[in-house]
Amino acid sequence: MVLMSRERESSELHEKLTQELRRGALVLAALSQLKEPKYGYALINSLAERGLEIEQGTLYPLLRRLESRGLLQSEWNVDGSHPRRYYVISPAGLRLLESLTAEWRRLTTVMDVLLEGTSGGG
Amino acid sequence: MSLIDRYVHEVGRYLPRKNRTDIQAELRSSLIDALQDRVGREPIEADVVELLKEFGPPKAVAASYYPEGQYLIGPALYPLFRLVAGIALTAVLGAQLLALGIAHFIAQEPIASLEALGSLMNSIPSALGMVVIVFAILQWFEVRPESEGEAWDPTGLPEIDQAESVKKGERVFAIAMGIVILVVLVFFPEIIGFVSGPGGQFVSNPVITRYIGWISLSLLAGIGLDIWLLWRGRWETKIRIGKIASNLLGIAVLFLLIEGHNAWLAEHGGSGFLDAVSRLPENIANGWQVLGMEAFRLGLGVALIVMLIETLVMIFRLVRVNLRGGFSPERLPPSQV
Numbered sequence: 001m002v003l004m005s006r007e008r009e010s011s012e013l014h015e016k017l018t019q020e021l022r023r024g025a026l027v028l029a030a031l032s033q034l035k036e037p038k039y040g041y042a043l044i045n046s047l048a049e050r051g052l053e054i055e056q057g058t059l060y061p062l063l064r065r066l067e068s069r070g071l072l073q074s075e076w077n078v079d080g081s082h083p084r085r086y087y088v089i090s091p092a093g094l095r096l097l098e099s100l101t102a103e104w105r106r107l108t109t110v111m112d113v114l115l116e117g118t119s120g121g122g
Numbered sequence: 123m124s125l126i127d128r129y130v131h132e133v134g135r136y137l138p139r140k141n142r143t144d145i146q147a148e149l150r151s152s153l154i155d156a157l158q159d160r161v162g163r164e165p166i167e168a169d170v171v172e173l174l175k176e177f178g179p180p181k182a183v184a185a186s187y188y189p190e191g192q193y194l195i196g197p198a199l200y201p202l203f204r205l206v207a208g209i210a211l212t213a214v215l216g217a218q219l220l221a222l223g224i225a226h227f228i229a230q231e232p233i234a235s236l237e238a239l240g241s242l243m244n245s246i247p248s249a250l251g252m253v254v255i256v257f258a259i260l261q262w263f264e265v266r267p268e269s270e271g272e273a274w275d276p277t278g279l280p281e282i283d284q285a286e287s288v289k290k291g292e293r294v295f296a297i298a299m300g301i302v303i304l305v306v307l308v309f310f311p312e313i314i315g316f317v318s319g320p321g322g323q324f325v326s327n328p329v330i331t332r333y334i335g336w337i338s339l340s341l342l343a344g345i346g347l348d349i350w351l352l353w354r355g356r357w358e359t360k361i362r363i364g365k366i367a368s369n370l371l372g373i374a375v376l377f378l379l380i381e382g383h384n385a386w387l388a389e390h391g392g393s394g395f396l397d398a399v400s401r402l403p404e405n406i407a408n409g410w411q412v413l414g415m416e417a418f419r420l421g422l423g424v425a426l427i428v429m430l431i432e433t434l435v436m437i438f439r440l441v442r443v444n445l446r447g448g449f450s451p452e453r454l455p456p457s458q459v
Contacts, residue, residue: 039151039152039155040148040151040152040155041152041155041156041159042155045159055176056152056156056176056177057177057178057182057183057186058186060145060148060149060152060186060187061186061187064141064145064187065189076147081154081158082151082154083147083151084151084155085147085148085151
């Protein structure tokens, strides 16, 4: 019983930390794909095609938060089969994307060095 | 009404008022996109159910639209907090006004407006503060009011029926008044009564004092069901059955009270409210008491009629809703999905 409880705790912790790791990356990922206007579902597909799965319930609130901070702009388009809200990166978002990208590259380089050999148990 | 409409409507109930319509429109649009993309044919009910399960329970979806960060009271608890805070504030306000009324009309004290305002300024923040503290503790221990999780079933989404939605203000008022009356009944039963004539002493109503237990039980049942109703936000069959049962108890209690008044009035020569008024000058000694009890009986009679009508309306709606039938996925043609 104790063992099962610890396994569950460990699994919950893993899930929580994975979410935290992904949270910042998702902002960067979304901004990077919105240089051209896209609606939410198209963005989900675009990210999935490149290997990043994101739940709809996560993406839409994220897009709204980015828009409320002035990093995205949006407008409704009624040309298709049904109305869709299109998002595109704003000038402020573009500047942030550039600085975040530089930070991401620096971080991944450092992390690669730090994690080197850890998967092999050395 | 399609399942998607019902889902979007249900999510909207828990969304922040600001941007609610816009978020609902986008949610609908994204659901249609996802459905068109994955099905590639005319969608059937099962496709929508599967999609909605992936999106998650309406409360969880709505909670994700609240800002992120550290919360004293988080999005999951906030709707319940708002409800409880509303009830607490209305009850405090009602109790203060009642106390003011009693002091003025019974104890014949002059109304001190500034004092009353000062008292309100004290009691409202302290009531609100208590509610905030309780909810902050719940938040600290990460208590969630309701966890539907994987067991959530989209086919159980309620129909969008405005007639079945709850008028919140009306319910909050009913709960607050119920609490105030209950507090008075339990803690200050002696103040329910009448003044025995101009300048006379205050007399408690002997019949009401005798049935305090039953009245309190009936009030408690009504308050509990009203809180449940407010929380659910719509009339569901089980709530309506509960309310009908609680009303029947209330009717029985009112009958008891009226019978008690009848017996008291028969003993003291009462023969109707208007008769008591007309006989007042010739029978000053106990005329005011008889008049007071007649007034109570009249009030109880009116309450009984109102409750009977309300109960009949609820029974009629219960029958109507159940004859019309609940949601059946098989009955929905694909085009409606």
